[in-house]
Amino acid sequence: MSKRDDPFNSRHVLFLLSISETGAIAKSGEKFDLSPSAASRLLEKYRKYFADPLFVISKGVLLPTSYFLRIKPRLEEFLHLSENIRNKEFDLAGCQKHFKFSCSPGFAPSLMAYVLPRMMKEAPLCSIEHVSIADNPLSVLMAGEIDLLIGRAIGLPPQAHFSDLGTGKRCILLRKQHPLVKKNQLEVLTVDDLAEFRRVSLSSGRKQDWLSPDDEIFSGRNKNSNIFFKTDRPDMAWKAMTESDLFLICTTGSADIACSLYPGLTTLPLPKGLKLNGPKMAIIWSDLRHRDPAHKWFRDLFLEWTKGQELKTKEP
Numbered sequence: 001m002s003k004r005d006d007p008f009n010s011r012h013v014l015f016l017l018s019i020s021e022t023g024a025i026a027k028s029g030e031k032f033d034l035s036p037s038a039a040s041r042l043l044e045k046y047r048k049y050f051a052d053p054l055f056v057i058s059k060g061v062l063l064p065t066s067y068f069l070r071i072k073p074r075l076e077e078f079l080h081l082s083e084n085i086r087n088k089e090f091d092l093a094g095c096q097k098h099f100k101f102s103c104s105p106g107f108a109p110s111l112m113a114y115v116l117p118r119m120m121k122e123a124p125l126c127s128i129e130h131v132s133i134a135d136n137p138l139s140v141l142m143a144g145e146i147d148l149l150i151g152r153a154i155g156l157p158p159q160a161h162f163s164d165l166g167t168g169k170r171c172i173l174l175r176k177q178h179p180l181v182k183k184n185q186l187e188v189l190t191v192d193d194l195a196e197f198r199r200v201s202l203s204s205g206r207k208q209d210w211l212s213p214d215d216e217i218f219s220g221r222n223k224n225s226n227i228f229f230k231t232d233r234p235d236m237a238w239k240a241m242t243e244s245d246l247f248l249i250c251t252t253g254s255a256d257i258a259c260s261l262y263p264g265l266t267t268l269p270l271p272k273g274l275k276l277n278g279p280k281m282a283i284i285w286s287d288l289r290h291r292d293p294a295h296k297w298f299r300d301l302f303l304e305w306t307k308g309q310e311l312k313t314k315e316p
Contacts (some may be wrong), residue, residue, distance in 0.1 A: 007162040010082035013075050015039070016046060016054070018288060020068065021159060022143045023061035065218065080291055097294045101148040101302075102133045102140070104281065110253030111150075114305040123297070132232075143290050148299055152169045153282035161290055165281040165306050170213050172268040173238075173255045174247035180268060189271045190251045191217060198228035200237040200248040215248040217270070238262050 011032060016251055017026035029039025038208055050071070064072070104109060105115040108130070119126055133140050142148040143159060151161045172194070174180060183193060194217075201214055201224075218224070234250055235258070242250065242264035250258075252267070259265045269282040283302050 007079075012042065012046070013079050013082075014288065015042060016068075017072070017075060018077070018144055019043070019055055019062055020072065021288065022062045023063065025062065027143055029069070064163075064165055092123050092297060094125065095123050095294050095297075096169065097298075098127045098129065098147075099295075099298050100129045100131050100138055100146040101125040101150070102131050102146055103150045108121055109257045110251075111302070113257065115301050118301055120172065126294075138284070141284060142288075144286060146294055147285065147289055148302060149284045150281055150302075151284060153284060156284065159287040160284055162282040163288065163303055163306065165283055169252040170249055170270060171252050171255050172247055172270060173241070173250050173258055173265060174266050174268065175242050175245070176266045178245055178266075180247065184237055184268050189268065191271055194218075194247070194271070195226055195245060197224050197245050200229045200231065200234070200241065200246050202248070202250065203226045203230045204235055213251060217249060234258070238265065241265060276311050 002281045015032055022028050025039045026036040052067040054068045131146050137149055238258045242262050285299055
């Protein structure tokens with residue numbers, strides 16, 4: 001039987017595990033709607049309970065003590081047991097969670113076209129938010145400030161989980177009256193042909209975990225010379241492209257949506273002979289959310305969308 005002063009519950013265990021990842025009391029407290037003073041008091045309660053400081057400050061960051069590292073597997077086991085019990089009672093229709101994710105701009109249109117209708121039908125009380133992150137998106141994810149990240153699975157910590165998104169197909173998006181369309185009917189297009197025209201280029205502040213769809217296609221000192229408009233929102237250029245000779249290299253999923261909205265647009269295949277290593281992307285999430293039933297349902301939507309994209313990629 002537990003003591004009357006036993007403070008244990010799964011929410012508090014998550015709080016302690018979060019501190020071990022973020023290295024900050026206040027940041028971990030924010031995720032659980034705790035003020036800095038309330039978060040400090042809660043940590044102090046567990047320090048007394050365990051008769052150990054649990055975390056010590058080193059260069060402005062809280063680091064776990066050797067004792068905390070020893071009990072961490074047991075805390076995770078406690079959390080796993082608690083969440084398994086809750087899983088049986090999870091009511092998706094009544095779930096009211098607010099999910100946050102960060103996604104590369106090229107994926108957003110086709111991804112949201114799949115996820116949003118599913119969410120509205122299956123979890124009408126939930127809501128979703130896309131968060132633009134310029135610096136250290138992985139740190140933001142691991143701190144629990146967002147639920148999912150779509151990026152490159154590079155340098156992931158042990159507490160991160162991921163599922164490969166694949167590379168997807170890239171194509172040229174342009175207007176039907178574009179000179180390249182006629183030229184493509186007469187001869188095989190080359191990269192030099194593309195370089196003769198100004199283009200729209202997708203960019204992102206997330207340089208460390210995101211590559212533009214036109215990466216590797218244009219190279220050398222003049223690789224950016226024919227860029228006319230750079231944006232992280234491809235849809236900003238679609239209408240302008242119907243009235244000009246601008247073109248854009250993007251994913252086929254994004255191009256399909258553009259062509260459905262603007263019938264004056266069409267697509268061409270990339271020049272033959274290009275040996276491209278497509279920028280591999282992944283759906284990434286933190287161990288903090290891994291066993292949460294609502295989060296599992298949410299990330300499964302993204303994973304199911306991924307499978308649909310893989311099938312499209314394999315189509316001739």
